[in-house]
Amino acid sequence: MLHFSCYIYAFLLIFIFTFAAAFIPDGRFGHSSILIDSKLYVSGGFKFIDDGRLNLTNEFFYLDVSKSFTTTDPNSMPWTDLTFTGGPDKNLATACSGNNNSIFIIGGNGVLNSQPPPFVNQFDINKQQWADVPFHGCGLKNRVAVSCTGFNNGLISIFGGCTNTSGSVEFVNDLWVFNTLKSAWGISIAINAPLPRCNYRAITLPDGNILYIGGNNSTSLMPMDNLPLYNTTSIAWISVTTSGATPPGRQRFSAVLTLDGRIIVFGGIDYESTFLGDLWILDINTFQWSAGQISNPIADLNISGHTATLVNNYMFVTFGLFNNESASATIYMLDVSQKDSYAWVTEFTPNATNLM
Ligand SMILES: *[C@@H]1O[C@H](CO)[C@@H](O)[C@H](O)[C@H]1NC(C)=O
Ligand SMILES: *[C@@H]1O[C@H](CO)[C@@H](O)[C@H](O)[C@H]1NC(C)=O
Ligand SMILES: *[C@@H]1O[C@H](CO)[C@@H](O)[C@H](O)[C@H]1NC(C)=O
Ligand SMILES: *[C@@H]1O[C@H](CO)[C@@H](O)[C@H](O)[C@H]1NC(C)=O
Ligand SMILES: *[C@@H]1O[C@H](CO)[C@@H](O)[C@H](O)[C@H]1NC(C)=O
Ligand SMILES: *[C@@H]1O[C@H](CO)[C@@H](O)[C@H](O)[C@H]1NC(C)=O
Ligand SMILES: *[C@@H]1O[C@H](CO)[C@@H](O)[C@H](O)[C@H]1NC(C)=O
Ligand SMILES: *[C@@H]1O[C@H](CO)[C@@H](O)[C@H](O)[C@H]1NC(C)=O
Numbered sequence: 001m002l003h004f005s006c007y008i009y010a011f012l013l014i015f016i017f018t019f020a021a022a023f024i025p026d027g028r029f030g031h032s033s034i035l036i037d038s039k040l041y042v043s044g045g046f047k048f049i050d051d052g053r054l055n056l057t058n059e060f061f062y063l064d065v066s067k068s069f070t071t072t073d074p075n076s077m078p079w080t081d082l083t084f085t086g087g088p089d090k091n092l093a094t095a096c097s098g099n100n101n102s103i104f105i106i107g108g109n110g111v112l113n114s115q116p117p118p119f120v121n122q123f124d125i126n127k128q129q130w131a132d133v134p135f136h137g138c139g140l141k142n143r144v145a146v147s148c149t150g151f152n153n154g155l156i157s158i159f160g161g162c163t164n165t166s167g168s169v170e171f172v173n174d175l176w177v178f179n180t181l182k183s184a185w186g187i188s189i190a191i192n193a194p195l196p197r198c199n200y201r202a203i204t205l206p207d208g209n210i211l212y213i214g215g216n217n218s219t220s221l222m223p224m225d226n227l228p229l230y231n232t233t234s235i236a237w238i239s240v241t242t243s244g245a246t247p248p249g250r251q252r253f254s255a256v257l258t259l260d261g262r263i264i265v266f267g268g269i270d271y272e273s274t275f276l277g278d279l280w281i282l283d284i285n286t287f288q289w290s291a292g293q294i295s296n297p298i299a300d301l302n303i304s305g306h307t308a309t310l311v312n313n314y315m316f317v318t319f320g321l322f323n324n325e326s327a328s329a330t331i332y333m334l335d336v337s338q339k340d341s342y343a344w345v346t347e348f349t350p351n352a353t354n355l356m
């Protein structure tokens with residue numbers, strides 16, 4: 001009898017292992033992603049379904065970056081599907097952490113012609129459960145195409161974005177702070193807020209201030225040589241003038257900050273809807289831009305609606321929309337360890353001493 005149940009147990013283990021290893025996500029874009037505890041979580045976005053139609057997805061899964069893999073071999077990728085947890089059906093949302101135990105998926109468009117989605121969906125990582133975070137009035141309207149960023153150990157800010165009520169899009173420029181420990185929202189009283197914008201990127205600098213890059217309003221792209229900075233200590237907006245060759249304006253691009261103080265900007269779309277594949281570096285000590293040199297560029301890797309995440313010395317460019325109107329199912333990894341030379345790589349080996 002004992003023998004028999006041991007046999008069943010072993011069989012189940014093998015079955016579960018085989019099943020988990022088989023999950024390979026399809027291409028998507030307009031998703032949100034966040035790295036917590038060596039897991040790169042991906043939520044929602046758009047997928048192409050039959051006849052090239054776009055559909056929202058509530059798929060939710062992670063890549064385990066404590067393991068090795070080769071991005072050109074999908075079967076080697078340690079993905080784990082968590083869609084069964086019932087994540088939000090959203091695109092153009094943004095993901096932040098704050099308290100290390102939860103993921104907050106903020107804003108975004110929901111299913112067409114139905115109730116607006118909850119503004120904040122919280123995923124408890126330990127319990128593997130979703131909850132809607134209630135928010136009452138306060139004048140905070142649902143919005144899309146925002147970029148959240150954590151600061152001061154447990155606070156998350158969102159600035160501006162677009163409200164989208166029944167397809168009527170309005171650009172806004174209020175700044176809200178979400179206290180993840182108290183589940184409470186507050187609005188910033190700072191005056192002289194920058195112009196309204198969507199599709200920008202927010203980066204928290206090592207001093208705790210927040211830098212805003214790129215984006216667009218209904219008539220223009222935002223200048224890249226004059227960047228709004230929110231001083232989280234003095235609660236004030238200032239404007240940073242950059243030097244160096246200024247990158248072309250863009251929206252739906254990515255930006256990551258390296259440990260040695262470089263913001264790396266990649267891809268996006270320009271005003272004429274051209275997809276971009278260029279790399280730009282902003283030194284946060286001098287606020288000088290320079291063009292990033294990729295030693296082995298990938299032809300036609302022009303992409304938007306992707307996310308980028310720093311994992312050790314690599315920038316992971318996760319999913320996205322190619323300029324040929326197909327969605328990327330790939331993670332492109334850029335080695336960002338050298339200031340003056342960047343290289344695409346396909347082999348990932350975890351860095352045990354440097355995992356986040
Ligand atoms: C389209 O998205 C909706 C909402 O997520 C989902 O219920 C439906 O099954 C999807 N349709 C297809 C064909 O994937
Ligand atoms: C989250 O984790 C980081 C790194 O372990 C730690 O420094 C920080 O205090 C944690 N934040 C909170 C709000 O617990
Ligand atoms: C606004 O919502 C409509 C309908 O749900 C959608 O088609 C459109 O893409 C949304 N606009 C933006 C800017 O997200
Ligand atoms: C700017 O952003 C909005 C909202 O995301 C989008 O609907 C619009 O097409 C963009 N406009 C241009 C010219 O890029
Ligand atoms: C749109 O952005 C451009 C460039 O920053 C700016 O000159 C213009 O005033 C903005 N329009 C609105 C309505 O904010
Ligand atoms: C932010 O405000 C603090 C307090 O007033 C000040 O010490 C600091 O220099 C400011 N930082 C920037 C980048 O302006
Ligand atoms: C790809 O992006 C580069 C710059 O980022 C641009 O010069 C080029 O025209 C783009 N190619 C296409 C096919 O859009
Ligand atoms: C679209 O472009 C990407 C990037 O260049 C390429 O990998 C992919 O095969 C292309 N897809 C189609 C359907 O042409």
Ligand SMILES: *[C@@H]1O[C@H](CO)[C@@H](O)[C@H](O)[C@H]1NC(C)=O
Nearest residue numbers: 311312313314337351353354
């Ligand atoms: C691993 O971490 C160390 C220390 O942070 C760093 O010097 C090294 O370059 C990292 N290696 C990789 C492959 O990320």
